[in-house]
Amino acid sequence: MAWITLVVGLAATANLLPLRSPIDSDFSAISSWPDAAYWFGTDQLGRDIFARCVFGARISLAVGLLAPAFGLGVGISLGLAAGYFRGRTESIIVAVMDAILAFPGILVALAVTAYLGASTAILIFLLGVLTIPAFMRVARANALVFAQREFVLAARAMGATHWRVLRLEVLPNVIIPMLIYALLVVSRIIVVEGVLSFLGLSVPPPQPTWGNMIADGQGDLATSPYISFIPSALMFLTLLSINLIGERLRADVRGSAL
Amino acid sequence: MTEVPTAVLEVTDLATHFHTARGIVRAVDGVSFSIEPGQTLGIVGESGSGKSVLARTIIRILTRDGSATVTGRIALDGRDLLTLSETDMRDVRGKDIAMVFQNPMSSLNPVKRIGTQIGEVLTRHLGLRGRAAQIRSVELLASVGISLPAERLNHYPHQLSGGMRQRVAIAIAIACEPKLLIADEPTTALDVTIQAQILDLLRRQQRAHNMAMILISHDLGMVAAHTDLVGVMYAGQMVERAPTRSLFHGCHMPYTRALIRSAPKLSDPPHTRLRAISGGPPDMLQPAIGCRFGPRCDYATDMCRSYKPALSAADADGTHLYACWHPLVAGRILP
Amino acid sequence: MKPDELLSVENLSATYRLPHGRKLSAVANISFSIHKGETLGLVGESGCGKSTVGRSIMQLPPPTGGTVIFEGRDLASLGGEALRRARMRLHMIFQDPVSSLNPRRKVRDIVAEPMAIAGVVTAPERVRRVRIALAAVSLDPDRVMDRRPHEFSGGQCQRIAIARALIMEPQLVICDEPVSALDVSVRAQILNLLEDMKARYCLALLFISHDLAVVKNISDRVAVMYLGQFCELAPSARLYQAPLHPYTAALIAAIPVMDPDRRPAAPPLLAGELPSPMNPPSGCRFRTRCPRAAAHCEELEPAWREAEPGHFVACHFPLRPAR
Numbered sequence: 016m017a018w019i020t021l022v023v024g025l026a027a028t029a030n031l032l033p034l035r036s037p038i039d040s041d042f043s044a045i046s047s048w049p050d051a052a053y054w055f056g057t058d059q060l061g062r063d064i065f066a067r068c069v070f071g072a073r074i075s076l077a078v079g080l081l082a083p084a085f086g087l088g089v090g091i092s093l094g095l096a097a098g099y100f101r102g103r104t105e106s107i108i109v110a111v112m113d114a115i116l117a118f119p120g121i122l123v124a125l126a127v128t129a130y131l132g133a134s135t136a137i138l139i140f141l142l143g144v145l146t147i148p149a150f151m152r153v154a155r156a157n158a159l160v161f162a163q164r165e166f167v168l169a170a171r172a173m174g175a176t177h178w179r180v181l182r183l184e185v186l187p188n189v190i191i192p193m194l195i196y197a198l199l200v201v202s203r204i205i206v207v208e209g210v211l212s213f214l215g216l217s218v219p220p221p222q223p224t225w226g227n228m229i230a231d232g233q234g235d236l237a238t239s240p241y242i243s244f245i246p247s248a249l250m251f252l253t254l255l256s257i258n259l260i261g262e263r264l265r266a267d268v269r270g271s272a273l
Numbered sequence: 274m275t276e277v278p279t280a281v282l283e284v285t286d287l288a289t290h291f292h293t294a295r296g297i298v299r300a301v302d303g304v305s306f307s308i309e310p311g312q313t314l315g316i317v318g319e320s321g322s323g324k325s326v327l328a329r330t331i332i333r334i335l336t337r338d339g340s341a342t343v344t345g346r347i348a349l350d351g352r353d354l355l356t357l358s359e360t361d362m363r364d365v366r367g368k369d370i371a372m373v374f375q376n377p378m379s380s381l382n383p384v385k386r387i388g389t390q391i392g393e394v395l396t397r398h399l400g401l402r403g404r405a406a407q408i409r410s411v412e413l414l415a416s417v418g419i420s421l422p423a424e425r426l427n428h429y430p431h432q433l434s435g436g437m438r439q440r441v442a443i444a445i446a447i448a449c450e451p452k453l454l455i456a457d458e459p460t461t462a463l464d465v466t467i468q469a470q471i472l473d474l475l476r477r478q479q480r481a482h483n484m485a486m487i488l489i490s491h492d493l494g495m496v497a498a499h500t501d502l503v504g505v506m507y508a509g510q511m512v513e514r515a516p517t518r519s520l521f522h523g524c525h526m527p528y529t530r531a532l533i534r535s536a537p538k539l540s541d542p543p544h545t546r547l548r549a550i551s552g553g554p555p556d557m558l559q560p561a562i563g564c565r566f567g568p569r570c571d572y573a574t575d576m577c578r579s580y581k582p583a584l585s586a587a588d589a590d591g592t593h594l595y596a597c598w599h600p601l602v603a604g605r606i607l608p
Numbered sequence: 609m610k611p612d613e614l615l616s617v618e619n620l621s622a623t624y625r626l627p628h629g630r631k632l633s634a635v636a637n638i639s640f641s642i643h644k645g646e647t648l649g650l651v652g653e654s655g656c657g658k659s660t661v662g663r664s665i666m667q668l669p670p671p672t673g674g675t676v677i678f679e680g681r682d683l684a685s686l687g688g689e690a691l692r693r694a695r696m697r698l699h700m701i702f703q704d705p706v707s708s709l710n711p712r713r714k715v716r717d718i719v720a721e722p723m724a725i726a727g728v729v730t731a732p733e734r735v736r737r738v739r740i741a742l743a744a745v746s747l748d749p750d751r752v753m754d755r756r757p758h759e760f761s762g763g764q765c766q767r768i769a770i771a772r773a774l775i776m777e778p779q780l781v782i783c784d785e786p787v788s789a790l791d792v793s794v795r796a797q798i799l800n801l802l803e804d805m806k807a808r809y810c811l812a813l814l815f816i817s818h819d820l821a822v823v824k825n826i827s828d829r830v831a832v833m834y835l836g837q838f839c840e841l842a843p844s845a846r847l848y849q850a851p852l853h854p855y856t857a858a859l860i861a862a863i864p865v866m867d868p869d870r871r872p873a874a875p876p877l878l879a880g881e882l883p884s885p886m887n888p889p890s891g892c893r894f895r896t897r898c899p900r901a902a903a904h905c906e907e908l909e910p911a912w913r914e915a916e917p918g919h920f921v922a923c924h925f926p927l928r929p930a931r
Contacts, residue, residue: 165708172700174691174695492864494866497864498868544803549796
């Protein structure tokens, strides 16, 4: 939890912090090991790895949080509609989702970024779309359960409109398991973004991302392993703490449900 | 407690405590009773009174995550079940003690044929296999009143109605002619007319095999009609235990009377005001000090709120026991 | 429609389509009425369609045949807004009190929901009415308003559900097994409470239950259902004292009485299982289990007739000859 707060805090305030530029080179310190001046050392071009990590976190986190958020928003609306109304609405939504799932998602993402050139917005949109079907399924499964509960029938019996029932009775019950699931997706998307930028298909250099930093360090693993190791460790710690938070939340929800 | 040499089951000072994150739940707290062959002991109580946990403790099927501790003695034919290893207990379960649950759909395995499920019990405990097992299975199904038993062996539980499933569950339970049958709310999930059939079946099987039976229920009418002895449970304790007739003709514990009075009766005219028990079910994490029924009892005094009443005998031969500081005698409390 | 009739149901039918082209006739051709301030009990075994009757009246979903006339208007012909307004005078209480309250909402919002839907009164007035309603069901408004349903016991949840049902002061409340999930001691509290509320708000109740003793206690008249049809309908005391339909008699005999000296008949009066509602027996639906069934019963469906004043029955061979 503390780790996530630190990473998010640093990433969000990166522009305001007295950091060195993540792109400018200091040719007096090329591939220097971590020391007092450069906490995490510098890379082959003399760029401050600490600054690059902080700015790289912005991309990773922006993509990792916003893409699932986008998928969550769309997926939840579709899933609720499918699970609550059933019938034809459900069939159509499920068919469309199955179609999306049938695309080899990552390949499509690769193709589009290769063609259009990558920007953070495009990346968020693409990865977001890919998460919709999964969110839809989770939302639909939960909506199915709650739509059969008597409080939904009670609300209908009181004359509530479908919109009101969905918003006030079904959504609040579906949202908690959805958020927990979303955390899982966040960590997966951070990895996917890492892979894409490792392959050079994410935001183009010199803009730092954790993925391309790891890629940058590949060549000098023998002499300067920290160049790749530090962003890798960052990614590992971030994913680990997201997963731990998810696990904790799940336990809490289960506890309160008893 | 007096030794009854003929008792099949003798439970002494049994306690089951669950250690939860919020504290210790004393689900069963110092319960003693004994049953003789052919006898039926009814255990009545409301939800949370510990009656189901009591049954599960006797047959030792509580959760095994270590949260439950059991103390006391459960003697089946003189052998203390609590000292048996899990392997030995497995031989007792299903053979010497069998259990019928409330929901036959969940106690039967949905993906196995009826015949397979009965056969497993016969093979495990009696060593019957193949043809012999099949013949015995058909006999068992016929004896619990299932028509076309040979064909039913090939059916899955979901192909049967609720009443039929409960009959199959009973057939499995009596397959090894157990000494003790525990029926935990066996008819609660069934309709009134089917309920009567199942209870009739249980009674006939009991007579045929001279089984002892524990019938757990929240339905006082059913207990009155189908038991020899009754134990009334409240908040994990047995607050009154007596021969059925003696209990319904003159209970001594105010809770028992309140329970009997609060149920609507067919003999009363419409719109008869019911005598409800005030308050809600007891908080098992923080049970009342003294008498646990005290907070809901009309007659509670400082005595009740401070000291726990012990089980005392109401008659000379000690068959009618109650735990109350102000017992009812002929419907009134003693001064 | 007579002047004091609140609800009049004529030839109500509910047929569901099932997969593989099968049809389930859950309710077939039933007619009854409920007067102002009256309690009509509806008993039957599971799957007899008694809950479907309640839901069909609420138009959830609308019945597939027949009319439901409430306060002089046919609910089936009302659409959207008009139906919603009619539903305010018509409420429902369910079996599982915990499930009928949204676990994520506070009691104050749950109880105020009917007013919020109707959009009738100002916020402070809503709070005032919620407090009155909670006090009426013997809950302390200050202690319960800001808590959520899981903090309450089943009996307390049912009190909250009753408060919600009464907040718009409806004319008719449909109670679908309202005490079946409750313990004996709490059940009596809730039944007494319903009687009190009935007197206080001049309510009519449709009380659906499988428990004959409970139904007798609360009802003025009782209807007995079997496989989607009515068998018998009579004033409560009369029905239990002198039933005409063999099914009613068997149901009454099957209830264990709380008297150890009166052991039940062995073998039980009613043998056999409930036939599938998907494929009900021809003629009289009860004939497969009826001790009095004759060839006639197989061929001809018995007519619904008034055998004695106010006592309706559908049977070719009632237990007493009709006058």
